[in-house]
Amino acid sequence: MKSRPTSSPLRPSACPGLLRVVQALDGGICRIKLDGGSIRTDQALAVADAAERYAGGVIEATNRANLQIRGIGEQATALIDHMLAAELGPTTVAGDDVRNLMLSPAAGIDPQMLIDSRPLARQVLDCLQIHPRFHELSAKFAVQLDGGEALAMLEHPHDLWLSATQRNGELLFAFGFAGCPTDTPIAAVRLKDGHALVVAVLELFLELARPDQTRMRHLLAERSADSLLHLLAGRVPLISLDQWRRTATGLGLPVGTYPQLQEGFVYVGVMPPLGRLDPSMLRGAAYLAAEFADASLRLTPWQSLLLPNIRQADASLVSRRLQALGYLVDTHQPLTHLVACTGSAGCGKGLSDTKGDAQRLSVLRQGRHAQEQVHLSGCPRSCACAHTAPVTLLATRQGHYDLYFRDAALPGFGALQARNLTIEAAGALLDARPRSPLDA
Template identity: 50%
Template sequence: MNHASSSFVTPVTARPSACPGLLRIVAALDGGICRVKLPGGVLRSTEARAIAEASEQHAAGVIEVTNRANLQIRGVMAGHEAALIETLVNAGLGPTAGLIDAANYGAAVALDASTAPTASTTTTLLAASAADDVRNLMISPSAGRDPQALFDTRALAAQILALLQSEPRFAALSPKFALLLDGGEQLAMLDHPHDVWLAATAAPEGVRFAFGLAGCPPVARADDRGRNAKPGTPALAAVLPSQVPALVNALLQTFLDLAAPDDTRMRHLLAAHPVEAVLQHTQTYLDFPLNRDPALADWHRAPADASLRLGAHPQRMAGTWQAGGQPPLGRLDAATLRALATIAEDSGDATLHMTPWQSVLLPDIAAHATASVLTGLAALGLACKATQPLARLIACAGSTGCAKSQADTKADALHLAALLPTTVEQVHLSGCPRSCAAAHRAPYTLLAVAPRHYDLYRRDDDHPGFGQCVAHHLTIEQAADALARLARSPFDA
């Protein structure tokens, strides 16, 4: 293929604020954004090198870890979209192999500017885009290896992903429609709301999967004073692990049956339909009963520990460890991604596991190699301790990459890193109210109101959105001082 002579034909009409995808390259101030969805957040070292090369040849060389454990390439150059997509698909980074003929797909996205798309080409592109969009299933980055897990979710996750991509009707789901499959791991993201969540729970007869809609699993209190208690949405029923794929299919079919044209998320459906009616409709797709167990009303999942994404920790299999680090504000360059691939090949299982905290986890490391792996991660600029400032900061693209942003949040976050009190758990810098960088509510949020100026919010369940606004129009220095006071006393502003 002659990349220089090809031009990109947009396969799917871009919608306002449409999510980027493998085919849907969305324009931003710093160029196009191409999002690569990773099954279970897992990236093979060969795929990492393909992404690194593609980002240098066809984009700005900037790669971001997203809050759904995917990767996105920023700064895609005009006229290079087709070549970028073809490279990624040929590397195996598109929807499940077998759904799309790679040769025809590559030809479809690389049409000459004078060539009109045929009906078959359009069908191929639409099918590919739909299959890519629905791959929104989150599992723990340590699935199958976490010592505290109740169930290894990897095989179930593969079945669900195959279902999502192979059922044509699911193409109607929003690219934001998301599912959580939780095996009870200690390293787990439990703060992101999902349209459907499933969580392993121990029962006398064996593991069952409790499920709920439009929210998060309820999480037990971390101590008897109730700190870190997270109510979540209640579990509705529980099913056998073997019944999970059928349940997912039934819930999604029910959503599509009942949803109004403008209902894109499960919360919209529940605003118009009682949950009992939704479950009754779901039952029509199932050959096993959805019994409402009264005991589930008080069910809570054990607390998770996000700090396990950083540093070295033992895995379930004796003698093996995982090691993780946080790239500054979730961003990698091509050279760093290649270096991470080399470390994974030399010391691990040749895979990188992206996490929903925008960090990177390397599994299956021998105990004797953990120190050298951590040294290597630190040398690449990754934070490997939860106490490091850059492990406690989240920032969106900011005004250098997004026209909606009121401030350069990336630069301001780096400035704040030098001033951040050690007692502050996590701060989210958002350039606008859309909160693109964080799907959950951080303990503290700085919402940009002007260049280098922010309103400060404190997480509070009694206030929607970011929480309670406790200060207005702060500089970064003033914000650091206010955060220090709030960390000393939650009642200070």
Template identity: 55%
Template sequence: MPDTPLKQANAPHVSPRPSACPGLWRIVSARDGGICRIKLPGGLLFADQADAVAAAAERFAGGVIEATNRGNLQIRGIGSHHRELVETLLAAGLGPRDAAGDDVRNLMLSPLAGQDPTMLLDARPLAGRILELLEGTPRFHQLSAKFAVQLDAGESLAMLEHPHDLWLSALRLEQQTWLAFGLAGCPAEGQVLGAVPLEQGLQLVRAVLERFLDLATPVQSRMRQLLEACSVTDFIDGLGLAIRRDPAVLAWRREPHNASWLGVLPQAQGLALGVAPPQGRLTPTMLRGAARIACQLGDGSLRLSPWQSLVLPNLQAQHIDQAQADLAALGLLCNDHEPLARISACTGASGCAKALGETKADALTLATLLGPGAPASVHLSGCPRSCAMAHVAPATLLARSPGRYDLYLRDARQPGFGALRATDLTLNEAGAMLDLPTEHLDD
């Protein structure tokens, strides 16, 4: 993350809440200019809004638009016209006019919420009520701009590895839909702490947020920090709700479907198409083009995903080939076998003062070096903070100097990036090592 908000004299569109996390109202500084983050409700972006983002990036910034790993968009390289940028985005309906209300709109859904064929429920109505609760409750504006909630309705296309302060997952027990929940974790690995009936979902969210704010000190901005001082049992006992905590709930685990997020995606009706901008970066032409195709062949909407990709929903089978060809012509990746689809990278030294390498450019080079034996996901990080990756990738290359990296492989038994397998590698050496079977990487 960038370090400090940009100082602007007489600029009313800067959030008064201290944070290094960008928002719609809070434009923060980086080496390549200001960053404005647009928090999308459930990742939803309409075509006219996409056009507004593209125009704002061209007019007030350097034309760089990023898809984030929580299904949002951000504009980089912003110059001095902050007020005009924010007004343009607000006029397109891309956020509330209350800065604090915008900060807390951190709710992750599946990009196919309401349309995924394996969903246990349509998450969108409850998600809308949760967002209204967050945005419209002044007390909840005290939450950190990073405090995040996930609502998982059992979809095949779901990010289950990103940690959240509160996560909820749908499950069926005794012919009834319940919401299992956990704290400071994720559905893939987090401990289920209890469940409530679906109709009590909003009440549960409210109770958890109020309980957190009742107990947290100023330095405990995230749930994991609070739980270092407060036991989980005490936290739950203080919610004032009848929480179901019998073995059927506590032993339940969310089973991943391992669905691809690129290419043709099944829907309950029709089809969707997942595409990705290389390295998560969209040009205004790409975003406008994707919006145009969504209008011509879909329902006029896009979904941003936590894989830094786009989903075009509600396409007809006869239009898929044309849509893929048109999107590929824009420079978007349409298949998960493409090398660049397997590599992510942070901003790198050109945009961030903390980065020790040009990770974006190095990722392009590495993509030409990866063989079929490489891990399914490789992340290049310019520094140990790993801002651009919300969970640990199967393989991480951590920059130590320009063009030189340390290689880590994910290992649940070890903290951080996992097991250190090699140090001070060139990109050629890293590509060769990543193509080796895992059991040979210690040789």
């Protein structure tokens, strides 16, 4: 059995990790951070076993492409040791907090990718864990590495983002602070300088930020991006990049079968209802990946999972078997477009049973608006959705919600449309409204 990392103390934080089990109403929560969202089938089986043996049997796919186990009681130590033995732990204790690097779930297999981002991701993750200086970063401080894939979450804001682009035949990384790859970049670097850029930005942030400034946006509230760029230019060669912005490719929700870069192979994307799996669902997907693919699974920021490297001839059979396990396999199923936090069933801050309410809403939403994303949040923290959804239902009390529509000109959830609606009233209002840009 792999021994527990002991090189540095576990710091206090409200964020769960593998080594830090955080208490909730339904028991402890353990978050298993996956390198680039990938997990081997033997590791997935270990997660399923741990959830069944040492917890309440509830596994969650998160919006940062990780896994969580809920309902942990007195056997937290046994669960952690089980995960470490499966090589799902950090190199160092403090390194667990800072392994916050998001890739496309189709890294290395996406037909539209400009680069395979995985080798650089490995460098960055190793650096974050090994160097004690970076252990001072907040457990929420996050980096995104975008290889130009068609399948990419481009709405989640990150403290630092890098996006592959091409100029005059040369591949570069455009980059920016406290935002998304669809924002205007502040500069670019050559591919060979990508790792040096990440290191330089993190070091500069730690040098300049006060203890209360835990995120890049906090630092930018007092210092301009241009001033940071001037300091950064002394540490890594920068390139001006005019009139470039990353465009969304329109691939959308990764549920279904999609061709890979590798000829004759596809990946199959499925979604556990509202991001929750039981051990049998995870085991079943792992067995299918071992039988028909390369014995790996990939979690996504849409709280779903992919089975990569499946022969095209086997895709239909794999999809049917995943559906039999309880996964959603078709975007025409309304539940694929609903996101809900834990809610009052498991969280002390939740004002309503958001997951139960989402199930009810999915039954009501069978009309022409059913494929827009709706986010049910039990409180204003918006834990289940890192971006602003087209529609948000914010709980006010049990079974009642305020309704918001996303508006780029407004902060937070957007424009308030109605107050204190029941789920039935919210569903009727959503289906009755005129067609809008949200449906495009």
